[in-house]
Amino acid sequence: MKKMKWLLLTLALVVLSSVLVACGDDSSDAESTDELSGSVAVDGSGTVYPLMARIAEEYMLTEGEGVSVEVARSGTSAGFKKFLEEDGTDFNDASRQIKTEEQQTADELGIEVKELKVALDGLTFVIHPDNDWATELTEEQVINIFKADSDINNWSDINPEWPDEKINTYGPNENHGTYEFFYESILEEADLKSDVDLQQDYSTLVTLVNQDENAIGFFGFGYYVNNQDQLGAVHVDFGDGPVEPSLDTISEDGAYAPFTRPVFTYLNLNHAEEKAQVLDYAIYLMENVNTFAGETGFAPLPEEEVQTEVDFLKGLTE
Known part of the structure; x- marks a missing residue:
């Protein structure tokens, strides 16, 4: 009788341990798949706007449901002014390359800027x-x-x-x-x-x-x-x-x-390193930019050019 009680007690402890381990695994999984949240601010070129707005829409629907990507179109030069300031925008779309004086402003503010060519x-x-x-x-x-x-x-x-x-x-x-x-x-x-x-x-x-x-x-x-x-x-x-x-x-x-002419978006790398949603959106953007270029009136880039930028951005996560 005592032997039977001992076996039952042992069996109960094994079952309880299995339940606790399973619960622990669920908690770990939940933490690793926490949904991104927060916002991503994009401004700049009216020309590039249709492409960027389309990508932002798809991202929020399929990948970053907890992230708000806000795309505005004040124009390339006006957008750079909003981008190159303390707590400025995360991205600036541009239908020209950044000017020398704009890059100097970025350097003075300690903003590390990454040029991303997105279409033609x-x-x-x-x-x-x-x-x-x-x-x-x-x-x-x-x-x-x-x-x-x-x-x-x-x-x-x-x-x-x-x-x-x-x-x-x-x-x-x-x-x-x-x-x-x-x-x-x-x-x-x-x-x-x-x-x-x-x-x-x-x-x-x-x-x-x-x-x-x-x-x-x-x-x-x-x-x-x-x-x-x-x-x-x-x-x-x-x-x-x-x-x-x-x-x-x-x-x-x-x-x-x-x-x-090529068109671009410029990424604030400081923000990408500080805010997970900004980097996640940047990676999604470059992985999908050729998919949406044609439907918004842009010629796509060579795939090898795009992949080089994707690899660079993914390297920031390591």
């Missing part, structure tokens, strides 16, 4: 959908339409058979990297005509061009793609015949190369 964009010149005469222009003609010292003011100055009407020009203002790319890289810093209508909001530019039969404006390819029911796109002849801006032609060594 084609500068697109848009016209009214009823404009059936200026659908093909040479690179020189496009430039001279906007240059202050050119003789092109009316459509008929390009071709006497075209309307003898003043060309009304539109584009993004100085807050935008697209303006800076156009001014610095395309116009080579030549003065613009004084009456170019420069706007902060891209949707305003779409409306202005759509309502003006003699309009021509410029912005990133994505805004044309998303509004092509309201706009026409100029096919540009760079010397070998007119080229339509498209995901197939937008490339750094392709047919639309002279008007192609």
